[in-house]
Amino acid sequence: MFEGAYRTVEAGIRDYVSRSIDGFRNESLGEFTESLISTPIPIIGAGGALSGTGAYAANLTRALRLPNFSTSLGRGVLGATDAAGNVTIAAGLTRAEQVLTLRHESVHAFFSARGTGLIAHLRQQLGMWGYNNSQLLRYTEEALAEGYATTSVRQGLMHPLSNGYGITPFGLFFEGSIFGGAFYAGYELTNGD
Numbered sequence: 001m002f003e004g005a006y007r008t009v010e011a012g013i014r015d016y017v018s019r020s021i022d023g024f025r026n027e028s029l030g031e032f033t034e035s036l037i038s039t040p041i042p043i044i045g046a047g048g049a050l051s052g053t054g055a056y057a058a059n060l061t062r063a064l065r066l067p068n069f070s071t072s073l074g075r076g077v078l079g080a081t082d083a084a085g086n087v088t089i090a091a092g093l094t095r096a097e098q099v100l101t102l103r104h105e106s107v108h109a110f111f112s113a114r115g116t117g118l119i120a121h122l123r124q125q126l127g128m129w130g131y132n133n134s135q136l137l138r139y140t141e142e143a144l145a146e147g148y149a150t151t152s153v154r155q156g157l158m159h160p161l162s163n164g165y166g167i168t169p170f171g172l173f174f175e176g177s178i179f180g181g182a183f184y185a186g187y188e189l190t191n192g193d
Contacts, residue, residue: 017097065086065087066085066087067079067086067087067088067089067102067105068086068088068089069088069089069090069091070088070089070090070091071090071091071092073088073090076099076164077090078090078093078097078100078104079101079102079104079105080105081105081108081109081112082112082126083112083113083124083127083128084112084113084114084115084116084120084124085107085108085109085110085112085113085114087102087105087106087108087119089101089102089105100134100149100150101149103148103149104145104146104148104149105145106142107144107145107148107149108141108145111127111141111172112124112127113127134175134178135166135167135168135171135172135175136171136172136175138160138165138166138167139160139161139165139167141173142165142167143156143157143159143160144156146159146160147159
């Protein structure tokens with residue numbers, strides 16, 4: 001059941017990111033070809049993802065915007081994504097570092113709510129609140145992003161624990177046990193004898 005949903009999400013992210021990475025045209029500046037970036041990319045529909053059918057929603061599209069380049073991201077920070085999914089990459093990176101950083105940040109952009117309306121703003125703030133206040137959510141998003149960027153499950157799983165994200169094994173266990181307990185209680189309530 002989950003394998004189909006996983007493959008659907010993986011295919012959506014891979015398509016979303018590969019179009020933007022293929023758009024690099026100047027190695028030293030990291031500029032992108034706008035025609036590749038502005039091409040709408042299908043986003044996974046909830047029905048397809050939940051049912052495991054791998055179906056794309058017919059009318060949902062999203063394009064990765066051109067990233068910003070900045071010299072003021074902070075020491076050791078290669079990239080950042082804001083609540084609206086706007087990606088900023090540190091200036092002066094090599095092409096390999098740009099590609100790795102863009103792949104990592106593209107996963108964050110993929111999960112960010114887009115738009116400028118009230119509902120979009122509320123969704124953006126809720127997403128940022130969850131990321132900033134839950135070690136489990138932050139770990140999950142960072143592990144997915146780094147795992148996708150490096151194509152290494154091991155690196156993805158270790159990255160959030162060792163790179164200053166404020167995630168501890170105890171915090172993960174504590175939040176995981178709360179969520180696990182809640183899911184188990186819900187299961188027992190709905191399937192109890």
